[in-house]
Amino acid sequence: MLQSGQERQFREALISSSDDEARSIIWKAKEDLKLTRLEIIERYVVPALDSIGADWHEGELALSQVYVSGRICETIINELLPEKRVDPGSRPGIGLVVLNDHHALGKRIVSSVLKAGGYSLIDYGIMSAGQLFQRIREDNPALVMVSVLMLSSALEVKNAISNLADCNCSTKIAVGGAPFRLDRQLWLEVGADAVGFSAADSLKIAEQYLGGVE
């Protein structure tokens, strides 16, 4: 939930693509309120991206605004001194992949949002179900976020997941992208552990499977 005042102004700055204003709100919060990077993420970035994502999903905002907001937040958070979110031990945290499709915008936005939320990622680029399965076996990440645009790619997720189940792999698979938004049951059909209807949902999923702030 967005609190009043500055938090709300931050959201407005993001949706109107005002990088400078968004940055000055954050730096003011840092100086005046002595907030840490993680506090800034929790108080400003996550709620703003979350509400922007939800409004896009409801048809109130446009994808270009979601994209720009993610990118601005990613840049600002990068400028602040890094502190890490909870590390899931020696295991790599989140892998991010586009399955089959040559459409990387969904992954790009999810990546911005997760980085703005303080997570570090392994970017697997574009892979087939077979390649993804191999990589997961090698890296054993806690969570893999899969983005697709084509329905045939969404249906391929099922193969990757059944292969993982066959080898008792504990990596959780979260899915997202247009086909999963347009058919809200599709994620269950392909056997995913979680679904996101907007990029900001990736933060909730990461929180659920990796835990939150230290």
Place this chain on the structure above:
Amino acid sequence: MPAVKMSSLERVLATLGHNEPDRVPLFLLLTTHGAKELKLSIKDYFAKGETVAEGQLLLQEKYGHDCLYSFFYAPVEVEAWGGEVLYFDQGPPNAGAPFITGTSMLNSLTAPDIEHTPCLAKVLEATRLMKKSIGDKSPIIGVVMSPFSLPVMQLGFEAYLEMILHNRAQFDQLMEVNISFSVAWANAQLSAGATAICYFDPLSSPTIIPRELYLQTGFPVAVEALSRINGPTATHLASGRALPIVDDLAQTGTAVVGVSAEEDLAVLKEACRNKLSLLGNLNGIEMIRWNENDAFTAVRKAIRQAAPGGGFILSDNHGEMPYQVPDQVLQAICTAVRQYGQYPIQDGDF
């Protein structure tokens, strides 16, 4: 009340004139299903104009719907510029990596010569063959990507968004080339026998850009492009939302808008009544797991919401039904239209 059964073309023309035809027209916008019909791989099916024409004619014979669809796949328009097309066994071809890799390439960008570009010539050949066989009985729907939406495949989505947001001069330069290409491509299809052109413009949808940005970009591009296309046009937002811009769309000169399952068809109908006809809005993605009952329920609901008064063509919400949609579902949609779509629409059944 229309006494005699109309041909598909008469039915469609009546509804586009915002009159009630004999029954609700149905566009099953099938592409890759033609490959199934001819037992060919998707790649082989699209390799020749003849196979696509044959596939379309067979599909119409089988389902008895009200159009032929000369659309191959969107990336035919990047193939034409030298870009790569990727084929899949179970879905439509996709564009490969963007072929405009640096903005300096914009200066030397020239649109392909349509008649001498083999992939486009195939589409024209398919259109001619369909026209020869169907004459004036059924409309043939041709497709162009809008000059405004095409750059996602030319440049990549992210680079294009950056250009729209931050480099209007380059954007204008690209639009100039794309508009002449789209217009020439649409007009070539009309000359080959297409009855109307479906102008695919999802980038203009409020799902992708805010209305204010649309009014500065996709809107003027559509006004110019559509005014130069020598035939009727339908604008399809490919399942992006339409409601906030329906009045603007009406001003671009388009006759029809393809609408999303994410929006309420009854509300859209009110907003578009006597201004724009609606094309839609069955959910093509959900359709792959529908049973016959689901198809009947969805068709009945759409007809009740949008058919009274005409100005409505029943179709899917994207402008293409996925390869995975089974025959039984398509058959059920056709039966349901015949059952519930006779004019005057009987409200009592609902």
